[in-house]
Amino acid sequence: MTITNNNSNGQAGNILEVENLRVSYPITGGVFARKIAEVRAVDDVSFVLQQGETLGLVGESGCGKSTVGRAIVNILRAMVYGVEISGRILYHPPQESPTTSTQANNHAGPVDLASLSRAAMRPYRPDLQMIFQDPYSSLNPRMTVGQIVEEPLTIHARLTKQERVDRVGWLLEKVGLTREQSSRYPHEFSGGQRQRIGIARALATNPRIVIADEPVSALDVSIQAQVINLMQDLQDEFGLSYLFIAHDLSLVRHISDRIAVMYLGHIVEVGSAANVYKAPMHPYSRALLSAVPRPDPDARRADRIRLSGEVPNPINKPSGCAFRTRCPIAKPSCADAVPPLELKGDRWVACPHV
Amino acid sequence: MPAPLPVGEPTPKPKPSLSVLQRRWRKFKTIKRGYYSFVIMLTAYAISFFLPVLINSKALVVRYNGEFYVPLFRYYPASTFGMDAYGEPDYRALAQQLREQNAGNWALLPPYPYSPVESLLDLPGTPPHAPSAEHFFGTDDRGRDIFARLAYGFNVSMSFAIIVLLISYVIGIWVGALIGYFGGKLDMLGLRLIEIWSSLPFLYTIIIVSSIVVPIYMPGRNLLLQPSFWMLVAILTLFDWMGITYYIRGEYYREKSKDYVGAAIAMGASDWKIMFQHILPNSLTPVISFAPFFIVGNIGALVSLDFLGFGLPAPTPSWGELIGQGMENLTKWWLVAYPLGAMFLTLLLIVFIGEAIREAFDPKSFSRLR
Numbered sequence: 001m002t003i004t005n006n007n008s009n010g011q012a013g014n015i016l017e018v019e020n021l022r023v024s025y026p027i028t029g030g031v032f033a034r035k036i037a038e039v040r041a042v043d044d045v046s047f048v049l050q051q052g053e054t055l056g057l058v059g060e061s062g063c064g065k066s067t068v069g070r071a072i073v074n075i076l077r078a079m080v081y082g083v084e085i086s087g088r089i090l091y092h093p094p095q096e097s098p099t100t101s102t103q104a105n106n107h108a109g110p111v112d113l114a115s116l117s118r119a120a121m122r123p124y125r126p127d128l129q130m131i132f133q134d135p136y137s138s139l140n141p142r143m144t145v146g147q148i149v150e151e152p153l154t155i156h157a158r159l160t161k162q163e164r165v166d167r168v169g170w171l172l173e174k175v176g177l178t179r180e181q182s183s184r185y186p187h188e189f190s191g192g193q194r195q196r197i198g199i200a201r202a203l204a205t206n207p208r209i210v211i212a213d214e215p216v217s218a219l220d221v222s223i224q225a226q227v228i229n230l231m232q233d234l235q236d237e238f239g240l241s242y243l244f245i246a247h248d249l250s251l252v253r254h255i256s257d258r259i260a261v262m263y264l265g266h267i268v269e270v271g272s273a274a275n276v277y278k279a280p281m282h283p284y285s286r287a288l289l290s291a292v293p294r295p296d297p298d299a300r301r302a303d304r305i306r307l308s309g310e311v312p313n314p315i316n317k318p319s320g321c322a323f324r325t326r327c328p329i330a331k332p333s334c335a336d337a338v339p340p341l342e343l344k345g346d347r348w349v350a351c352p353h354v
Numbered sequence: 355m356p357a358p359l360p361v362g363e364p365t366p367k368p369k370p371s372l373s374v375l376q377r378r379w380r381k382f383k384t385i386k387r388g389y390y391s392f393v394i395m396l397t398a399y400a401i402s403f404f405l406p407v408l409i410n411s412k413a414l415v416v417r418y419n420g421e422f423y424v425p426l427f428r429y430y431p432a433s434t435f436g437m438d439a440y441g442e443p444d445y446r447a448l449a450q451q452l453r454e455q456n457a458g459n460w461a462l463l464p465p466y467p468y469s470p471v472e473s474l475l476d477l478p479g480t481p482p483h484a485p486s487a488e489h490f491f492g493t494d495d496r497g498r499d500i501f502a503r504l505a506y507g508f509n510v511s512m513s514f515a516i517i518v519l520l521i522s523y524v525i526g527i528w529v530g531a532l533i534g535y536f537g538g539k540l541d542m543l544g545l546r547l548i549e550i551w552s553s554l555p556f557l558y559t560i561i562i563v564s565s566i567v568v569p570i571y572m573p574g575r576n577l578l579l580q581p582s583f584w585m586l587v588a589i590l591t592l593f594d595w596m597g598i599t600y601y602i603r604g605e606y607y608r609e610k611s612k613d614y615v616g617a618a619i620a621m622g623a624s625d626w627k628i629m630f631q632h633i634l635p636n637s638l639t640p641v642i643s644f645a646p647f648f649i650v651g652n653i654g655a656l657v658s659l660d661f662l663g664f665g666l667p668a669p670t671p672s673w674g675e676l677i678g679q680g681m682e683n684l685t686k687w688w689l690v691a692y693p694l695g696a697m698f699l700t701l702l703l704i705v706f707i708g709e710a711i712r713e714a715f716d717p718k719s720f721s722r723l724r
Contacts, residue, residue, distance in 0.1 A: 033542045075619040079610065081538035118619075125622035138613035142374055142635040152621040153359075163361050170362030184371045201617065206359055 014092060015241050016049040016072070016209055017110070021087035023067050025080060027315065035082065039314045041067040043265035043322075044087075044338070049209065054235065054242040056256030056273065058249060058288070060311065064265040065245045066133070069211040072243065073130045074113050074121050089113040091124060094208070126156045126205035133214040135194035139186040145172070145197050146182030152204040171200040175230060192223035196230065203234065211243045216251065228255055249292045253277050261285045264314060264322040266338070271347025281349045284323050321351070329353055375638075381714040388710020391703040402509035409502045411469035413445040413461040418452070468499040470506045470671040482679075482686045492688040495679050498669075500688065504696045506671035510577050511700070514587065515652035519645060521591045526598035527634070527641065533599075534606025535629050541603070548596050556593045560664050563589055569667040582667050590655060598644060605637035639715050646708030650701050657697060673697055 023042040026035040042064040049055050057065050070076050076083050090110040111124060129152075132138035139148055149168045153159055159167065169179035175196040186194055195215060202210055212231065216224040232255065235242060246252045252259060256273040261282065269282040280286045287305040307326045312318055318325050324334040331353060341348040372380075383389050406426065407414065416423040418435050425445060432443035437451075449461040468474070468489070474497045477483050481497035491500035533544035569582035577583065609615060610633065618628050659665035660674025668675070673693045680690030 033538075070616070073620045075616050078619045078625075079616055081536075118622075122622045125620065128620075130617065130620050132613040132617060134613055138617055140614040140618075140632055140636070143632075144371065144373075151618070151623070155622050157359060159359070159361075162364070166361040166364055167359055169364075170360060173362065185373060187374070188371065198617075201621075205621075206357070 013050045013052075014048045015051045016092070016243075017046075017088075017090040018048070018068070018072070019046050019088040019090065021045045021068065021071060021089065021114070022085070023064070023071050023076065024084045026082040026084070028082070037315050038084070040265055040317065041314060042071065043317075045262075045265070045267050046087075046341070047260050047267060047270060049241050049243055051208075052235075052239050052241055053257040054244050054255055056252035056259040057243060057245045057262060058247060058252050058259060059262035060247060060288070062311065062314070063262045064314075065247075065262055066213050068262075069130065069213045069243060069245050072113065072209075072211055073125075073128050074116065074118075075130075078118060085114055087114060091128065091209075093124065093127065126152070127208045128211070129202035129205065129207040129209075130211040130213060131195075131198050131202050131215045134218055135191050135198055136218070138198050139194055141186055144183050144185055145177075145189075148186070148197060149182070149200045149204055152201060156205050167204070168200075171204055172197075174203070174234070175200045176226075190223075191219050192227060195219060195223075195227055199227070199230065199234070203238070206238065207240065209241045209243070211245070213245045214247065215244075217246065217248065224251065231255070249277075249289060261288065264311060264317060266322055266350065267341065268323065268350045269347065270341065275346050281344060281347065281354045282323075282351050283327050283329055283354070287328075375635075378714045382710055385710040385713055388706050388708075388713075391706035392710070395700075395703050395707065398508070399512050402505065402512070405505055405509060406464075408464055409466040409468065409470070409505050410464045411445060411467055411472045412442075413449065413463050416445075416448070416452075416459075416461045418459045466502065468502050470498060470502040471669045472499070473497040474499065482683060482689060484686075485688050491692045492686075494676060494689060495683060495686075496669075500676065500692055503671040503676060504673065504692060506577065507673045507676075507693075508696065508700065510583070510666070510671065511653045511656055511673060512649075513578050514583065514656050515649040517587050518590045518594055518652045519648050521587065522594040522648070523598055523641065523645075525591070525595040527602050529595070530599040530602025531606055531629050531634065531637075534603035535610060535625070535633070537607070537610075545603075548599060552593070552596045554593075559593075560589055560659065564664045571667040571670060577670060580666070580670070582670075586656070586659070586665065590652065594648070594652070597648065598641060601640035601644070602637060605640060606633055609633045609636050643708070643712045643715050646704045646711060650704050650708070653697070653701065653704075 021042055022040065022044055024038040024040045027037040027039065028034060029036045045064075045068060047055065057068065059065050067076070070079070071085055072089055074089075076085060089112060091113050092110045113121065113124065113128075116124075139145075143151075146165070146168050149171055150164050153164045153167060157164070157167075165182075168182055172179055172182060177193060177196055177200070181189075186197065189197065195218075199215070215231070216227050219227060228251065231242070234240060242255070244252060244255055253273055259269075259271065259273045259276045260267050261269040261276070261280075261284065263284045269276060269280065269285045276285065277289060280289045287307050290305045305328070309326050312322070312325055318335070320335040320337055321327070321330075321339050324330040327334070334353075339350045339352055341350045342352070344354070382392075401408070410426070412425045414424070414426050416425060416435065423430055423434070425442075429442065432439040432441060435443055435448055435452075437443050437448060445461055445463060446467050449463050452459045452461055473481075474483075474489075474493055477489075477493070477497060481493050482495050483489060483493040483497065485492040489499050489501070491504065493499055494503065529544065529548075533541045563585075567585065569585060571582065572580055606629075615628060615632060618632050623632070656665060656672070657674035657677070660672040661678045662674075663678065665674055666672050673696060676693040677690055680686065680693070683689055
């Protein structure tokens with residue numbers, strides 16, 4: 001598959017390009033813990049993220065959404081032993097880099113994050129930050145909120161201790177907490193407040209790209225709205241680009257400019273949020289969107305598409321199109337090859353039969 | 355960094371909030387049995403370092419013919435004090451003599467003026483002497499005061515157990531952290547090596563080592579600075595460090611998959627910093643909970659080695675050696691009853707401490723994480 005140039009504006013505003021990303025987790029067994037199988041969590045995924053936009057990545061649990069996010073911030077290799085990553089993750093650093101350090105100046109063009117070692121990745125870390133799904137496990141319970149938010153500053157920013165403390169206070173106020181709360185421990189906060197702390201930590205180094213890995217799925221609905229609104233305000237204020245990973249479709253529609261739908265490690269449809277929601281084209285997107293609850297009791301269930309069967313085991317994926325085992329319009333030819341993303345009208349769809 | 359980062363107005367210093375460890379300490383204090391046991395043990399152990407001032411056959415200070423002498427720290431021949439004897443004077447006799455002379459001279463003896471290595475050969479009868487008003491725990495088969503030996507033995511046993519614990523922990527936590535954090539091949543290889551090492555029979559190794567390196571006792575040197583003491587520490591440590599390694603490895607394995615570690619990696623923290631600044635404080639529960647039980651085990655190990663004769667060389671005051679004497683003198687009950695009583699009491703108090711720590715460190719009470 002070639003580079004999927006699936007944004008209509010050309011490449012000028014691209015800040016991140018993911019090309020043919022594949023991630024597989026090993027399954028080990030036997031006396032010597034050899035690799036006996038692998039889970040292809042992400043299988044040939046390509047997309048671009050534009051400066052200042054929000055790209056929603058949706059799909060059901062286990063389809064590899066989070067793995068994409070973790071691959072972009074390059075923490076998979078350090079967290080999972082034996083993980084295999086191929087493909088390119090091109091990050092476009094700011095053209096006129098005000099950084100005085102020498103590392104960033106050598107790279108005027110895009111940098112392939114997937115090929116960087118942890119040490120080489122370090123200069124780019126401040127630009128790419130991540131908000132984690134679980135606000136309980138993503139904050140170290142032994143550190144105060146101040147220490148948690150301050151840590152990225154200690155690593156990357158040349159600030160004095162007092163400047164760091166002041167910036168931590170400023171960040172906490174930005175996310176709706178108070179400066180005084182910086183000496184508290186995470187267990188003294190509610191889930192929504194903890195997620196705000198996670199956001200403050202992600203924003204500490206003034207990032208350009210924020211990977212939000214289901215940032216509100218652990219929160220209840222009223223808190224979700226607060227956090228989402230906060231994220232949108234911060235995007236407007238700091239010009240952030242979000243990769244917003246979620247399984248809550250109405251939420252993604254609310255926040256995203258464009259949407260990518262994932263199924264079993266593949267992207268099956270990419271398009272603007274409004275278009276994809278109005279008229280999904282890929283049979284999986286149609287089924288997924290028909291499952292969104294509607295507030296109108298008369299309209300609901302009328303056009304509901306029910307998929308039969310279970311999601312196939314990612315260790316043993318079906319040949320060809322991964323969705324063909326459950327697809328209402330599957331044809332025998334679907335088993336032959338993985339359908340590439342093709343431009344159909346206003347969007348990209350990975351199905352030749354629509 | 356792109357552009358100076360805005361910092362806003364200065365942040366006032368807020369009052370500190372309680373960390374998890376501080377809350378656990380508070381919880382520990384509410385468990386009275388464990389807390390009082392801890393206070394008693396801590397006090398007893400602290401006092402045991404001042405034993406030469408409390409239980410000793412040497413006088414603390416002697417005032418003789420207008421001059422002060424400190425026999426506790428210096429050697430004076432008996433002739434210094436006008437005594438008709440060779441070598442070091444018998445300070446109890448000297449004190450008695452000076453008191454009777456009533457010439458302004460005096461000797462200040464420790465509250466319990468008997469040394470653990472001094473054979474009291476002038477007592478009537480043959481050793482071991484039964485408990486009496488003067489020697490209320492009796493004497494052992496060489497006429498040495500049992501109470502003095504028990505007291506010094508407490509210091510030796512506790513110090514031994516704590517030193518072995520600390521060194522084992524340093525090694526065990528290091529190894530466990532490395533194999534748990536990096537995982538994969540290192541983990542596989544490390545675990546297999548540990549399994550092989552831990553299947554070596556510990557007692558036989560000690561017997562073999564002590565038959566090659568004959569432990570010697572260096573008179574006049576502090577009990578804790580004897581080379582044989584450190585040799586035993588080294589041997590026991592070699593076999594003890596694996597206990598905590600398994601737990602630390604498991605903790606690291608679990609903690610590493612948590613998102614706060616992912617966040618630390620994503621912000622560019624080094625492996626070293628993640629291992630010891632982020633994960634270690636979250637893996638302390640087994641480390642602290644097992645410590646008292648490790649101490650109990652180490653005391654038990656030292657007592658049994660001394661009992662078998664492979665422990666500290668004579669005449670180091672030791673509990674195991676006294677119990678061993680009891681086996682050879684079955685009718686002399688005080689040789690067994692008092693050392694066993696002392697050991698029982700010590701181990702019981704430490705187990706109480708351990709219980710309370712375990713309860714205070716129960717992960718369920720403070721974090722919703724685990």
